[in-house]
Amino acid sequence: MSNENSGSVVFDSPEINLAYRYLHDVAHVEQGLNFSPPDEFELARWQMRRFERAGFNRNDLEWHLFQADAVGQVLYYSVTKQFVSDQLQFALDCVRHGLDRGLYLEMERQK
Structure with a gap:
């Protein structure tokens, strides 16, 4: 588990972000997934379905922030x-401008 680039996060604090990352890594083991991009994407989709079963949907800001964090980062x-x-900036860009534009804006920031 890495805390790299965890200073500005979608969650309330870096500590909550680390707890989420820990649960994410545990889910890899529980789901029998490795850390390859295809398995990361499968896990992100699994997390989104769980989030939706918890009552969040595309009309909720939280859904879009979680999608940016889970799917967008993959x-x-x-x-x-x-x-x-x-x-945080990446997630906000994805929410404001859509996932594809959020990806592009992050690529521009890292040039």
Whole structure:
């Protein structure tokens, strides 16, 4: 589990972000998934379904923030082989401008 680039996060604090990352890594083991981009994407989709079963949907800001964090970061890494530099800014960009534009804006920030 890495705390790299965890200073600015979607969650309330870096500590909550680390707890989420821990649960994410445990879910890899529980689901029998490795850390390859395809398995990361499968896990992100699994997490989104659980989030939806908890009552969140596409009309909720929380759903879009979680999608940016769970799915968006997997897509970003798959394309660039880099981690998102500012998780909160990335998520806000994805919510404001859509996932594709959020990915592009993060790529521009990291040039």
